[in-house]
Amino acid sequence: MKYIIVLGDGMADEPIAQLGNKTPLQVAHTPTMDLLAKKGRSGMLDTVPEGFAPGSEIANLSVMGYDVPKVYEGRGVLEAASMGVDILPGEMAMRCNLVCIEGDLLKNHSAGHISSEEAAELIAFLNEKLGDETFTFFPGVSYRHLLKMKGGNKHIDCTPPHDIPEKPFRPALIKPTDEASKPTAEALNRLILASQEILADHPINKKRIAEGKDPANSIWPWSPGYRPQMQPLSEMFPIRSGSVISAVDLIRGIGVYAGLEVIMVEGATGLYNTNYEGKAQAALDELKKKDFVYLHIEASDEAGHEGDVPLKIKTIEYLDHRVLKTIYEETEKWDEPVAIAVLPDHPTPCAIRTHTRAAIPFVIYHKGIEPDSVEQYDEFSAQNGGFGLLHGDEFMKTLIGIENEK
DSSP, rough: OOOEEEETTTTOOOOOGTTTTTHHHHHSSSHHHHHHHSEEEEEEOOOOOOTOOHHHHHHHHTTTOOOOOHOOOHHHHHHHHTTOOOOOOEEEEEEHHHHHHEETEEEEETTTTTOHHHHHHHHHHHHHHHHSSEEEEEEEEEEEEEEEEOOOOOOOOOOOOOOOOOOOOOGGGGGEEEEGEEEEEEEHHHHHHHHHHHHTHHHHHHHHTTOOOOOOEEEEEEEEEEEOOOOOOOHHSSSOOOEEEEEHHHHHHHHHHHTTTEEOOOOOOSSTOOOHHHHHHHHHHHHHHHHHEEEOOOOOHHHHHOOOOHHHHHHHHHHHHHHHIIHHHHHTTSSSSSEEEOOOOBBBBBBTTSSOOEEEEEEEEOOOOOOOOSSSSSTTTGGGSOOOEEEEETHHHHTTTTTEEE
């Protein structure tokens, strides 16, 4: 048996009045997801352990079967692994967004989805002007970058920027959680305010404003951590080899620590205009050679953060028609059976434009599986699924046929 997880980031939602109190998943035309629900077995999965915020790093670690409280060290270190940036003892890594500040408000977490090329120039500028023996900036993808701090204390309270769209940014600046972390919080807040002073008049931002785009006029560091201690999946499950396919550094970084080969796909953007067909083909190519593929599609999460209901529906339909259909139809022809799992990592409801910790729906299909009574894939149908409500590493154990200890 081979295994593929097709993860639509933030795909789950809540009932929306303009959709007749249905969710985007319920309204979207998803014949392949519904077919897998009819032929397979569904369930719900709690991906966010108690005491943790519902971030993509937490949720994807859970989906992959990791004990989050034991291994979690922040988003920045995971993205650093994908970027090839080593985090040494005594160093702290943080995700560093380029954001748009308008007056006293954090307008959005993505600087209007700035291009990677524009962002790379701004990050180089920040490193030249603000980088020193303590701070180093590293360019990533679009608005997602990395800040490394020597001697940083991770016990600080950071607000993810996607949690405060159109809200005042100053109350959300970094706070120490104890006396020892006070110097770290103060240094990072000085860095944020200094970035605003020097980014305001940068030629790239002047050009973006002239074109009617949001400027990237502030950094926003968050999710601090040290180098994590993670076992590769091959030591946890009977998976000899595997690959991860994603447009975002966070998921690729988790893959690095999980012992998966990172597969880059040309045209993979992390947005609704990503190369869906290229990702589907890459997944099939890898599945022919390996036991396990983790295929991550970011687009629905970004649509949720924008509060764009029609776009979220479209991204779900794209995943169904342009990715899942191809993978299902092709693998059905193979001699060796393939278990296909479809799920989001967490909900990103359009109404609130950020993540929630609600359990998410999943479906698992492979030849020979005993189907349950569920006939379509969505947040409510899956509650009647044969797998019931799973927690933590139970999903991975279920997918690969290891009996769960109840």
